[in-house]
Amino acid sequence: MLTPKVTEALVLCIDNIDLIFPHPIAEDFLELLRSWHETAKRKNLWKKLRLIVVHSTEVYIRLNTHQSLFNVGKPIELPEFNLEQVRQLTEAYKLNLQVEQITQLTDLVGGHPFLLDEALSYLISHQNSTLSELLKKAPTNAGIYRSHLQ
Numbered sequence: 529m530l531t532p533k534v535t536e537a538l539v540l541c542i543d544n545i546d547l548i549f550p551h552p553i554a555e556d557f558l559e560l561l562r563s564w565h566e567t568a569k570r571k572n573l574w575k576k577l578r579l580i581v582v583h584s585t586e587v588y589i590r591l592n593t594h595q596s597l598f599n600v601g602k603p604i605e606l607p608e609f610n611l612e613q614v615r616q617l618t619e620a621y622k623l624n625l626q627v628e629q630i631t632q633l634t635d636l637v638g639g640h641p642f643l644l645d646e647a648l649s650y651l652i653s654h655q656n657s658t659l660s661e662l663l664k665k666a667p668t669n670a671g672i673y674r675s676h677l678q
Contacts, residue, residue: 539578546583562597608639621648629659636666646672 637643665671
């Protein structure tokens, strides 16, 4: 994987790693990542490797303390977005929402980054839907947050 020709840091970013938790390969894969982390402590070439592992839930998988990827490194918790950051996010998604609509959405999800992403991604992929429809259904089993609510 790492060759002597690598002169700068090599970054491996894995988003939504929690999606593998229910699968049989999860334990082995997480142990592999942990072994890379441990190897990087001892071998100069491996010190160039940077692992970024992102998950949106608490860790729901049992691993031996010496094999777990979740008790090493530096945890970074993403704080909730404020109203201005939500406005900037809607612009980044190229959604033309009014301040009142942004406020309604923020009031619903409290600036939670994952829930905001869910809503904005939904609005982009379902162009016939409106924010008011999304907001009306959101707290119900018919809404986009049904699995989150369960």
